[in-house]
Amino acid sequence: MKENLPQVKAYLVPAGEVRHEMIVVNSRFVATLGPVFTVEEAKAFVAGIRSEFPDASHHVPAYLVGYGRSVLAHCSDAGEPSGTAGRPALAVLQGSGLGDVAVVVTRYFGGTKLGTGGLVHAYGDAVKEVVARVPRAQKMLTHTVMLGFHYRLLEQIRLLVSARHGQVLDEDFAAEITLTARFPVEYFQDFQAALLELSSGTLQAEIIETGLILVPL
Numbered sequence: 636m637k638e639n640l641p642q643v644k645a646y647l648v649p650a651g652e653v654r655h656e657m658i659v660v661n662s663r664f665v666a667t668l669g670p671v672f673t674v675e676e677a678k679a680f681v682a683g684i685r686s687e688f689p690d691a692s693h694h695v696p697a698y699l700v701g702y703g704r705s706v707l708a709h710c711s712d713a714g715e716p717s718g719t720a721g722r723p724a725l726a727v728l729q730g731s732g733l734g735d736v737a738v739v740v741t742r743y744f745g746g747t748k749l750g751t752g753g754l755v756h757a758y759g760d761a762v763k764e765v766v767a768r769v770p771r772a773q774k775m776l777t778h779t780v781m782l783g784f785h786y787r788l789l790e791q792i793r794l795l796v797s798a799r800h801g802q803v804l805d806e807d808f809a810a811e812i813t814l815t816a817r818f819p820v821e822y823f824q825d826f827q828a829a830l831l832e833l834s835s836g837t838l839q840a841e842i843i844e845t846g847l848i849l850v851p852l
Contacts, residue, residue, distance in 0.1 A: 645775035645819065646702040648735040650851055653769040659757045661745025665691075666765040668738040674700055674707060677737045684739040692744040695758060697724040702734025702774075715742075719754035727762040735774065738762050772849040779804070779817045780840040782830070786812060791833060799826040820845070 652669035671677040677698040685694045697710035710721030740761045799822045805815040830838050
């Protein structure tokens with residue numbers, strides 16, 4: 636029987652918040668990038684940066700909530716000439732391979748105008764630099780499963796879990812071993828089939844939870 640699951644392809648997200656500063660013709664650009672998983676979180680991220688740098692000339696935001704066809708994208712020029720700040724920042728995010736990501740480029744004007752071309756390059760480069768520095772995690776749909784079995788099968792089942800890209804979360808040693816593990820959904824049926832073969836059809840793992848998790852790379 637085919638599993639009725641949401642079609643969520645694994646994708647990369649920021650594993651934490653990163654900041655990078657650069658100077659362009661006396662203007663200071665501070666790019667701050669981090670993970671956001673809802674539009675509300677993205678707005679709060681932007682508001683937090685504005686509060687942290689209240690005396691800055693501009694705070695240019697861009698964010699992607701979700702990934703691929705289900706992504707929500709937003710950007711703003713935040714007072715810079717139209718098309719010179721938000722769009723370049725967003726374009727870099729869209730080409731980064733990341734989802735669930737927000738960036739704010741804070742600018743302190745240095746007294747010399749950069750022109751439209753200079754602004755496009757400055758904001759784009761600021762985001763490129765911070766994207767290059769951010770650690771990544773993978774967001775994926777997983778099954779958490781439980782399985783009870785005899786002690787003599789422990790090492791073989793550990794090997795089956797590892798071979799099917801699973802992770803052992805817990806082992807409880809009582810009259811029999813109860814093992815809890817987590818699998819990317821696309822590998823779980825292979826594990827079940829191997830388990831049935833190993834146990835001559837007597838063992839099957841029970842799914843206790845299905846959800847999205849972040850796996851550091």
